[in-house]
Amino acid sequence: xxxxxxxxxxxxxxxxxxxxxxxxxxxxxxxxxxxxxxxxxxxxxxxxxxxxxxxxxxxxxxxxxxxxxxxxxxxxxxxxxxxxxxxxxxxxxxxxxxxxxxxxxxxxxxxxxxxxxxxxxxxxxxxxxxxxxxxxxxxxxxxxxxxxxxxxxxxxxxxxxxxxxxxxxxxxxxx
Amino acid sequence: xxxxxxxxxxxxxxxxxxxxxxxxxxxxxxxxxxxxxxxxxxxxxxxxxxxxxxxxxxxxxxxxxxxxxxxxxxxxxxxxxxxxxxxxxxxxxxxxxxxxxxxxxxxxxxxxxxxxxxxxxxxxxxxxxxxxxxxxxxxxxxxxxxxxxxxxxxxxxxxxxxxxxxxxxxxxxxxxxxxxxxxxxxxxxxx
Numbered sequence: 001x002x003x004x005x006x007x008x009x010x011x012x013x014x015x016x017x018x019x020x021x022x023x024x025x026x027x028x029x030x031x032x033x034x035x036x037x038x039x040x041x042x043x044x045x046x047x048x049x050x051x052x053x054x055x056x057x058x059x060x061x062x063x064x065x066x067x068x069x070x071x072x073x074x075x076x077x078x079x080x081x082x083x084x085x086x087x088x089x090x091x092x093x094x095x096x097x098x099x100x101x102x103x104x105x106x107x108x109x110x111x112x113x114x115x116x117x118x119x120x121x122x123x124x125x126x127x128x129x130x131x132x133x134x135x136x137x138x139x140x141x142x143x144x145x146x147x148x149x150x151x152x153x154x155x156x157x158x159x160x161x162x163x164x165x166x167x168x169x170x171x172x173x174x175x
Numbered sequence: 176x177x178x179x180x181x182x183x184x185x186x187x188x189x190x191x192x193x194x195x196x197x198x199x200x201x202x203x204x205x206x207x208x209x210x211x212x213x214x215x216x217x218x219x220x221x222x223x224x225x226x227x228x229x230x231x232x233x234x235x236x237x238x239x240x241x242x243x244x245x246x247x248x249x250x251x252x253x254x255x256x257x258x259x260x261x262x263x264x265x266x267x268x269x270x271x272x273x274x275x276x277x278x279x280x281x282x283x284x285x286x287x288x289x290x291x292x293x294x295x296x297x298x299x300x301x302x303x304x305x306x307x308x309x310x311x312x313x314x315x316x317x318x319x320x321x322x323x324x325x326x327x328x329x330x331x332x333x334x335x336x337x338x339x340x341x342x343x344x345x346x347x348x349x350x351x352x353x354x355x356x357x358x359x360x361x362x363x364x365x366x
Contacts, residue, residue: 084335085307118325123337
């Protein structure tokens with residue numbers, strides 16, 4: 001697919017007006033205010049907290065609003081070891097999050113079970129919910145989380161929310 | 176001081192209850208007692224001998240021996256700093272132990288854990304549910320015949336589990352007097 005620049009701006013002609021596509025405007029708004037659902041389950045949550053604190057300052061990426069209600073969150077950061085018992089709660093919270101939603105698997109445990117090759121630990125949260133970004137590390141440093149967040153932002157830029165909405169609407173007419 | 180008071184404690188217990196075996200190891204006293212008497216003995220230990228605190232209650236699986244299971248009670252007397260361990264043997268055919276929750280309320284979650292991991296039923300426990308695994312999980316994972324990787328289990332729409340991939344594992348220490356190299360957790364795949 002041919003990708004042209006999503007934004008056209010010429011200060012001499014247009015003054016304070018920017019021409020863009022609604023898809024890219026929506027993407028721009030979405031990616032710059034990702035409200036995370038902090039699914040802190042183990043030591044990764046400590047690094048997640050550090051990423052939210054002043055030194056690393058996740059607010060630079062518009063993701064500082066940690067929401068403890070799934071109804072208000074956009075991205076679930078699964079930070080830590082997911083035991084089978086906890087996996088039920090994680091899945092439930094994921095289901096309660098409204099679309100559009102994304103998921104970051106932070107650290108080795110959330111990505112693959114990590115060092116816990118055990119009867120009690122889910123071997124990667126991707127067995128239950130779709131994951132957009134995996135972050136390696138045990139635990140990953142806050143920089144790694146920020147890098148993962150920036151990757152997610154880049155991924156969101158490539159989405160076509162309105163086009164997809166239209167396609168779904170047309171499909172519902174045809175059905 | 177603690178040792179002197181513990182001797183009188185042991186003789187007081189021996190005068191009233193059956194003690195199958197008394198073990199001394201590194202200053203720790205262990206009494207193996209009868210399963211049917213454990214509740215009366217625990218009440219005696221708390222009310223008369225002053226063991227106000229139950230430090231721990233745990234199960235043990237001695238797989239391959241009969242009786243297979245053990246339940247261990249760790250008692251503590253705060254005034255004299257005395258520590259006493261009680262053990263009862265539990266056979267696999269009669270996996271029932273009287274609960275001591277009425278004596279020490281802290282036994283609640285300990286007994287639930289022993290039930291969850293070994294399947295030992297504590298009669299008289301008011302709320303004997305699983306505590307670590309989810310409700311309806313079909314296995315008792317700390318039994319020695321249960322593989323570390325786990326077994327696949329399935330509960331539609333609620334929960335599932337699969338055997339974990341153990342590439343070259345399980346990575347566990349081997350109890351022996353050999354060198355660290357032989358004891359440490361490492362891949363021991365025989366292939």
